[in-house]
Structures are given as C-alpha cells and as structure tokens.
C-alpha cells in the first residue's frame with residue numbers, strides 16, 4: 449500500500465525513545481520529513497542520526513519540553529522554517545506520576561494537566577494554522593488504553609488522558625471542513641524503556657524475576673505478548689497517510705486485544 453507520505457512534513461513529540469521514536473521512524477521510512485523533540489539533547493541527536501541512517505529521510509531534532517508553552521511554539525516555528533510547512537502533528541509526552549487518589553497532591557494534578565492535556569492543546573493551537581495553509585493535514589494524539597479501560601493505580605493517566613480524547617473528538621468536528629483529520633491512538637503494553645523500567649521495578653518490589661512480572665502482565669492480553677514499538681509506529685503512519693482519509697474523531701487501540709469492552 450502506498451501511503452503517499454513522501455515529502456510530507458511531520459512533527460513527532462517526545463520522540464528520542466519509545467513510542468514517539470517508533471512513530472517518527474515509521475513516518476521517515478515512508479518518505480516523510482520529520483521533526484522530533486525531547487528534553488535531552490544528546491539522546492535526541494543520537495536518535496535523529498539513527499533515523500537518518502535507517503531511512504535516508506531528513507530529520508530535524510528540536511530540544512523542547514512539551515509541557516512548556518514557549519518550547520511548543522519554538523518547536524512548531526523551527527519546523528516550519530526548516531521544512532517550509534507542516535502536514536502532520538503527532539502529540540506525545542512522558543507518562544504522568546502513578547499512584548491512587550490519596551497519594552496525589554494538587555501540584556501533581558497540575559503537572560499532569562500541563563504534560564498531557566495542555567501540551568496537546570498548545571501544540572494544536574500552534575500547528576493548526578500551518579495545516580490549514582497546506583489545505584489539510586493530520587493530528588494524531590498518543591494516549592493509552594487507559595482512555596478505554598482505566599488502569600489500576602494510574603489515576604492521573606486515567607483522568608487526564610480522557611480529557612485529551614474529549615478535546616480530540618471536538619477538534620475533529622471543528623476541523624473536518626478544513627480537511628484536517630484528528631484521531632487518538634491508544635497503546636497497550638508495548639516494549640519500550642518505560643515498560644522495561646516498570647518490569648524491573650515490579651521485579652525488585654516483589655523479589656521475583658522480570659519474566660514473572662511480564663507473564664502476569666501478558667496474561668491479560670489475548671494475543672499473548674506485549675506489542676513492539678514498530679507495530680505502534682505502523683498504525684501512526686497509516687493514520688497520518690492519504691489512505692486513512694475517512695477516519696476522524698476515532699480512538700484506535702493498539703493493544704493486542706487487551707481492552708475488554710466493545711469499543
């Protein structure tokens with residue numbers, strides 16, 4: 449299938465590692481020019497070089513924290529200045545603090561809102577005028593299966609990511625006439641550094657090996673395994689492409705079947 453992404457310009461946020469990196473790599477493989485951001489310059493520069501080497505694509509690393517308004521504005525401005533426009537925005541950020549309601553302060557809530565919700569809102573505010581100038585585009589928000597089925601002990605993720613879905617659905621309706629399609633992807637357990645760290649922490653806490661923790665986690669996934677980052681990246685590339693021309697306002701789970709509900 450030709451995704452017709454050649455020459456398109458994409459911003460992928462929080463992309464020095466993990467799911468963001470996989471999305472950027474998939475878009476670059478399909479011929480897109482990609483701006484990637486993260487907070488740490490060294491890993492970001494290394495990832496940009498790896499994606500260039502693997503795909504031959506143009507990759508622009510921009511050091512930016514997506515929870516900081518000025519960084520978001522600079523990320524979009526530098527991308528448009530460098531590549532001459534913008535067609536695709538993939539919003540993403542690190543995960544918020546875990547824990548139940550009783551463990552969270554008001555400051556924790558504010559940080560989670562800045563990191564997950566306001567980052568997406570600000571990125572869209574900066575990017576949409578550029579997408580309109582191109583006559584259309586794609587916005588893809590990275591969320592979590594938590595937006596379909598809350599995950600125990602992840603109060604902030606469950607509550608704040610749901611707001612991102614409400615924002616995305618409303619924006620999809622508002623921007624449809626401008627040919628800008630807005631969707632969310634909802635990954636389940638996918639083998640990234642973050643998940644490796646979760647497995648290690650669980651193993652230390654319980655005094656068992658990581659494989660035991662992974663077996664328990666995978667028991668809830670009908671496909672019987674965790675996802676790989678490339679499997680996630682492929683769905684993002686499809687949604688960003690000309691082939692996904694009648695999908696907007698949707699939340700696509702990439703979870704091996706782990707969500708138990710119908711939708």
Ligand code: NAD
Pocket residue numbers: 461462463464465466467468485486487488512513514515540541542543544563590591592593634635636637638639640641642643
């Ligand atoms: P990861 O830790 O492997 O990578 C996170 C990336 O985000 C890194 O490049 C990091 O530098 C960057 N980053 C973090 N905070 C940032 C910020 N404020 N500004 C800019 N860059 C920032 O994590 P991951 O597994 O790729 O997860 C990405 C997102 O997807 C997280 O929000 C996570 O909670 C969510 N998620 C992950 C999984 C999974 O199984 N991996 C499942 C559901 C949801």
